[in-house]
Amino acid sequence: MGTPDRLVGAPDGLVGAPWSADPYSDALVTGHGPLFLRRADGWLLPLEVERWCARADAVDLAVLGRCEGAVLDVGCGPGRLVAELAARGRTALGIDVSEAAVAHTVRFGGQALRRSVFEPLPGEGRWGTALLLDGNVGIGGDPAALLRRMSQLLARGGLLIAETLPDMDVDVDERVSVRIVRAADPRSAVGPAFPWARLGSPALLRYAERAGWRPDGQWTAGGRSFVALRNRSDRRDRSRSSAAEPPNSTAVISSQRARNPSPERPVADR
Template sequence: MSPRTALRPALRTGTAEPWVDDPFGRAVRAGRGPLWLRRADGSRLALEVERWCAPAAGADHGLVLRCLGLSAPVLDLGCGPGRLVAALLAAGVPALGVDVCAASVEHTARLGGLALRRSVFDRLPAEGRWGGVLLADGNLGIGGDPGALLARAGALLAPGGLLLVETAAQEVDEVADVRVEGPDGAGPPFRWARCGPAATLRRARAVGLERAERWDSHGRSFLALTRS
């Protein structure tokens, strides 16, 4: 299954879609977890629903700061409940979110932001003209192919634009089959990736992106990338 197919919003075809027909939307509407990514081997990774639904804080402010003064608006890929879109708008930075989950799009709107319900691999407005593109909160894992996602995100940037990527804090490089799991059940399986700073940078350089900055904040790790 391609990343595009794996992440397209459900259109009532009878096939369950990850992040759409699973507990994620219910958790966003409730504003709390618990919620996990459950691997096929039984191990699981906690999802920080409460932090995502709360106002921007901590390391989020570093992302917003790096968007100030960009020559064009910012696109938040996999925006979730919209806290970064809202924080950017509050700082005077025009921003748009993109997410496959209807609950995330609705939550972003309640915060005063704008988000589109679609896959990051679908056609998006102003392709090649965004001053900044965000891949935060583990969204580098979208589609299970970090190289393809980084190439897609880089293609959305305007010349001189900045791609801000949150990596795994530790040096990990893995792709796994996972499900979104909550107390009331689990959704369909899909591919998900996790990459630390070094693995992310290797993939970025392979698709024509170069490191502009690397930083750590509040236990989280980030890279700023530009098109070479």
């Protein structure tokens, strides 16, 4: 099934983005890995392609049950969460820099845009919930910048649900340069290196406190850890910057029917 051009027209800033290149696109097409993020020292982070390409599991469904209002899934990947929300009649939009991810989301029955979180997005300042799952808290390698951007996207009092490292008590705050690789062989690296971050719950909560977020809960399920945050900023706070300030990277990851907003129009007020 083809994806409408209006959903996948690549902004100039996305040309050559690592998550738009093989082997990530190939993995989403086939629905399986192995796939890794590889650090310069050879350290490998496995990417859970099979889980991402499947339907939402019990842990995902519990997260979606906490969502309020219209939902923005940042780094939607192949779209299991957006598709599940669409099936429930919820207003939801996924964004991802990968054309393959956006196409997969649409085939799953969700709505998605090929867009970086640091580019202009529909409904800024009016989303009820935003999701940063599947490691997407690492987008751009600058958690403070990402949290500032998420604050701009959410309504005042809006809910951010972020997934952190599995052990919620481990205090990890790591910023690294990585490449996407298909196997452990260093020669398999494809595309440029790009910045990424790995955060435990304590580190994320520190960044959130400095950025003015209010903690709204922590939990673990199925070997995964989550933090919920409430947005304290108002429209005046957001208007102080006419555009988002991305970190020094153009590369960010991954992850409805008639009731959906158009991808180019703001969502309805809550």
